[in-house]
Every structure is written in structure tokens, then in C-alpha cells.
Amino acid sequence: MFQSLQDKLDKALHTLKGHGQISEINVAETVKEIRRALVDADVSYKVAKEFTNDVREKALGQDVLTTLNPGQLMTKIVHDEMANLMGGTTSELNISENPTKILIAGLQGSGKTTFSGKLANYLKTKKSKKPLLVAGDVYRPAAIDQLKVLGEQVGVPVFTEEGNQKPADIAKNALAYAKANGHNVIIFDTAGRLAVDSFMMREIREVHDAVEPTETLFVVDSMTGQDAVNTAKAFNDVLDYDGVVLTKLDGDTRGGAALTIRTVVDKPIKFISTGEKMEALDVFHPNRMADRILG
Numbered sequence: 001m002f003q004s005l006q007d008k009l010d011k012a013l014h015t016l017k018g019h020g021q022i023s024e025i026n027v028a029e030t031v032k033e034i035r036r037a038l039v040d041a042d043v044s045y046k047v048a049k050e051f052t053n054d055v056r057e058k059a060l061g062q063d064v065l066t067t068l069n070p071g072q073l074m075t076k077i078v079h080d081e082m083a084n085l086m087g088g089t090t091s092e093l094n095i096s097e098n099p100t101k102i103l104i105a106g107l108q109g110s111g112k113t114t115f116s117g118k119l120a121n122y123l124k125t126k127k128s129k130k131p132l133l134v135a136g137d138v139y140r141p142a143a144i145d146q147l148k149v150l151g152e153q154v155g156v157p158v159f160t161e162e163g164n165q166k167p168a169d170i171a172k173n174a175l176a177y178a179k180a181n182g183h184n185v186i187i188f189d190t191a192g193r194l195a196v197d198s199f200m201m202r203e204i205r206e207v208h209d210a211v212e213p214t215e216t217l218f219v220v221d222s223m224t225g226q227d228a229v230n231t232a233k234a235f236n237d238v239l240d241y242d243g244v245v246l247t248k249l250d251g252d253t254r255g256g257a258a259l260t261i262r263t264v265v266d267k268p269i270k271f272i273s274t275g276e277k278m279e280a281l282d283v284f285h286p287n288r289m290a291d292r293i294l295g
């Protein structure tokens, strides 16, 4: 396991303990330690650099309180700054529209279909909604079957139109079906591809225009590091989405992608996915993620 940032900073700053202010000299070494810790946690180098420059400004001249040692003080500054950058507080899903239309976008394998099932379950059990899931992947019959299985598991119907090759038409038909059957939330799972390409982007844009979503959520695998950030940017350029879902945080990553994505696309992270079970979904808390990244 990684050494915690707190331990590293305690070491770097031990001479300051009990007196004085944080000065240019002792901050230089600390900043290097922080940058290294962030890069170890999968934060991109560029974002780590910008971030530590901000932290340096904040730290300089701060009195080392008797209650905190310098390592603790620096860790607190870093933690608070990081939580702030990731939005400060939780960012609620907008479910006020009736029906609320939620479009799920992302690469194949990112965890879109699993998340769609989890979100349906969350809205049904925690928000007392009556969701409808819509299978929009016309290229992979297995994806449709997967959504049907998840829908059954969470007790939410799944709208499919096997044979229809036009996702935008399926979406429109699903909307009519939802209205006729009293569904107040519609979750559109869409097709993904292994890499960003212009065909996929055009298609998701068409679905977006047909649905006019209340919320568009971009799903991304937190284990994919720098690629996650490039994908987040490419999707945002086309969809101008409302929020990000980080998946596979039960894996072996500190989750630095959260900080990088938030900094690069400036969109809130709304949910984190932490496993394959339908209950493994959490609302994103910037404070908790800062704890995790810092270790």
C-alpha cells in the first residue's frame, strides 16, 4: 500500500514542529512530496502541478498552530483545497422534471449498463420514483440482454425494440411508452465503443437531440488514468454533459482521476460506482474522495 501523504509531510516538515511559520524553504520540499503523492494517486502531472502551486500560495506564511504539527497543517490545506476543487459539496441529480430523462454516455466497458441498473434501483428505492430503463445499444444484443437481467434484478421494466437499428427512434418510442405507462424517470443506456470515434459521437448526439435529457451523465472507468481524462473531454465537447460517474472505485486506484477530470472539464462528479452489485453505488462526496486520494 502507499505511504500516506501525512507521513511523508511529517517527515519533510519535522524540523518546524512547534514553532514558526511555513516558509518558502520548507514549502519547496513539501510541494514536491505532495506532487509525487498526487501523481501516485493517478492525478495527471499537469493538474498536480497547478494544484501544488495553489497550495504553495495558501501555505506560505501560515502560522504553525500549537495544536497542529506542520505536516498536519499542510495535509489539511491540501485536503481542503482538493475537496474545494472537486466541488466542495455533493451535487444532486436533477430529478424535478416529469418525466425526468437521463441519458447515459461513455465508452464500451466503462460500466454504463451496470450503472444504469444501479441508478434505476437508487431512484426507485431511495427517491420513490417509477423508472423505465431503455436499451439503446443496437450493435450488441448481449448488452440488451444484460440490461434486461439487471432490470429484472431491481424490479424495473426495460424498454427494448430489437430489430430497430436507429437509437434515436428507439428513444422517441420509449418516451411515448413511458408517458403512456406513468414512468416518471427514463434512463437511456446507449451504445459505447472501444475508443472515441466520430460515428459514435454523431449517434449519441442524435439520441441526445431526440431525448432532450434533463441530465446527461458521462460514465468513466476510474482505472483508466490519463485516458479517462481524454475521453471525458471528448464527450464533453460533443454533449456538454451535466455530470460524471466514476466507476470501478472498488479497484486498486486512489481515484486521482476524480480531481483531474473535475479540473479539466469542470463538471461535477455525481456518483461513484464501487462494485458489480446493484447496491454498490454512492453519491460522490468531495471530502471523502480527498481523504481517499491523500490516503
Ligand code: GDP
Binding pocket: 106, 107, 108, 109, 110, 111, 112, 113, 114, 115, 146, 192, 247, 248, 249, 250, 251, 273, 274, 275, 276
Ligand atoms: P458498458 O459496456 O459501459 O455498459 O459496461 P458494463 O456495465 O457492461 O461493465 C463492464 C464490466 O465492468 C462488467 O463486467 C461489469 O460487471 C463491470 N463493472 C461495472 N461497474 C463496476 C464497478 O463499479 N466495479 C467493478 N469491479 N466492476 C464493474
